[in-house]
Amino acid sequence: MEKLKPRTLSGFMELLPRPQQQMERMMEILRRTYSLYGFTPLDTPIIESSEVLLAKGGGDTEKQIYRFTKGDSDLSLRFDLTVPLAKYVALHYNELSFPFRRYQIGKVYRGERAQRGRFREFYQADIDVIGDGKLDIINEAEIPAIIYQTFTTLGLRRFQIRVNNRKILNGFYAMMGLSARCADIMRTVDKLDKIGVGKVGLCLTEECGLTPQQAGEILSFIAISGANADVLAALETYAGRNELFDAGLSELKTVVKYLAAFGVPEENFAVDLTIARGLDYYTGTVYETTLLDHPEIGSVCSGGRYDNLAEYYTDKQLPGVGISIGLTRLFYVLGEQGMLNDDLPTAPADVLVLPMTEDLAPAIALSTALRGAGVRTQLYTEAKKFKAKMNYADRQGIPYVIFLGDDEVAKGLVACKDMASGQQTTLPFDETLARIRAGLAEKNTGAVILER
């Protein structure tokens, strides 16, 4: 038979078993952490009606969307988890309790130009809190606490959650009489990290049509930096001139005030007036998170407060706040940077059982007993040489191999080799199990991500 060359599409991550286990650990930590904060898991279809999914219009991303027809239906693959959430909340409004707190970890699709480290299918891990009509500001303060908890549980320490408030920005531009050009200006300022202060200034005058004085005022405003208290103090000097600005400042102060109570250390958190998030969608607190040793990656967790989640689907006012982690890209970058902890077990099993008896019943019973005790056990019965069997355990990093010969069966003992130390013991089942458990507990210490 003629063979077809197997391949996986470019831009689609497909992991080998070992990194897949690392990815699973990361996902499990996200699920657990989000759950600790009272978020409920959600799972929406990957395919939606194009009419529903593109109600807002596609904008820049429209041509990236996987859109096709099946029968009479015009269908699209979701390109984020926010639009499906909006649809879900509008559709099930009467059956939900608000604030509605949900997390969703799922694949989304964007047909971007293929390029190293860019993915067309990738996981997003989102949390959102949706209010009915109103939503208390404390939710905006809790979000950085959740980011902090998530990232530290993953093993990161050297990261910074950068926070701003869109009302401060919009209020500031209103003070300057520049409300109409607000969106353009913010898009320009947003490029600061990429193109530098000089070019931003040039763009503000040449592209946004500001006077050099206006551009100067904006640049000196966004240059306000330092400790959080200092930034807030500097912002106070602008207070009293615009209501929106004052509201934003008050919100920002509340967020900062409660972050200490939430246990977020000062060094993992910064008020940063250059953060705007491109989307007009955000109306209050906005967030970006950067790895201090890898600023080139950009933000690994972003989001913010919005006033109207589902305005395309319902008259109900549904304000919310949410963040999104681009999990596939984060995982890829961590791997590239050598930051995934390779010392954590990634083997499919904790124990490989090698029967040395004609009758397999004792080995089967032993495997069943180990599994009953929660030990991941593979029974290996292939007709291979002893060395090949040991190689099999070794290649996969299976930490323990148990040999069960007639001798052991007769004596009620278990011979067990610790593959890392090479030490072999012949002990009763319970003692062997205790040794294995202690060893596994030790091997499982340590975080998924390692900083160097």
Next chain:
Amino acid sequence: MEKLKPRTLSGFMELLPRPQQQMERMMEILRRTYSLYGFTPLDTPIIESSEVLLAKGGGDTEKQIYRFTKGDSDLSLRFDLTVPLAKYVALHYNELSFPFRRYQIGKVYRGERAQRGRFREFYQADIDVIGDGKLDIINEAEIPAIIYQTFTTLGLRRFQIRVNNRKILNGFYAMMGLSARCADIMRTVDKLDKIGVGKVGLCLTEECGLTPQQAGEILSFIAISGANADVLAALETYAGRNELFDAGLSELKTVVKYLAAFGVPEENFAVDLTIARGLDYYTGTVYETTLLDHPEIGSVCSGGRYDNLAEYYTDKQLPGVGISIGLTRLFYVLGEQGMLNDDLPTAPADVLVLPMTEDLAPAIALSTALRGAGVRTQLYTEAKKFKAKMNYADRQGIPYVIFLGDDEVAKGLVACKDMASGQQTTLPFDETLARIRAGLAEKNTGAVILER
């Protein structure tokens, strides 16, 4: 703004938070059980190149496939998890260790005619063991043990794993000189449950062109039933006339022999000669699993042994054995039958913290402490009446509500209401935590599925 009516495509399951939590529990049990048997998790793309995905040709399912172009690429959504596994193993052959044991729980797509209980997007939960060139028969005996473990952990007792061996069937038809018409005959016999013995007999003579005597012999062969030992004894009477038959009988005897060692009770397991599985793909042991009280559902977990997983992609001989659970359909049916255990907690949080103080810092610190102790905690700060707050906890089934007023803060106590009993205690944090933990442990006893 004009609103667009939000909707979810028909044939796509989208669950409310409560059933979604039940689904998550089921998935978690599958992941844990599969892991206990040494299967490694895998995650392959949902989109594949059509050329690769349809290498085998689509057959009956081809017109159900979601196929479309994006740019120059002819793409398809996966319609099962087996073809992507074949591609994966062929592609990564040199990087894998064999036997390669993987599980995958993922969505697959089939554009079937929309109809109640039929899904176009649904989860399959698969395990497969792939050998390199050879694969020991013991793997075929282990599969029913895994099915048994999975189903009992989910809470089912009244199910039966029905096992047959294709070599026995093929050998039997060869004895009768009917090898050429084997596929037709099996397809006909496979309809036994649906159309009954009489019609099968008629089809065998009229459609498959057998003599009445041949049809009679087949019907009496597949009528062999009873205790497993009796069926095996009856099969012995056919032994010695065809090599393939004898090989199949020997395999079946091995499978049955080891099932007791694997801890599968006789009542959950039956040799059933009517099981053939439609696909030509299977070559040895085949499995179906039925719920005894709901035979109308058909098989909820099926699979078998195959000789050549990836013949379209590689010259390597890759025999394997695997099973698949149609998880979305199973979940749907269990819900319809009222078999999902509604007593297990499905709330997004274990505790709702209601601050009664001006300063939220003590409530935030308390929530952080609870989360640190592994208790899923939601801090509720919306400006609502007390009754609305209690309703919020009640509607979602949050089992504990904590009130933190100035009094409690001053005395270092926590007021906690058990929503089920109505009992309220005011105790130090540690004692409150101990009560909550004990209560949660009790509420979490019990299986996901309930039989009546």
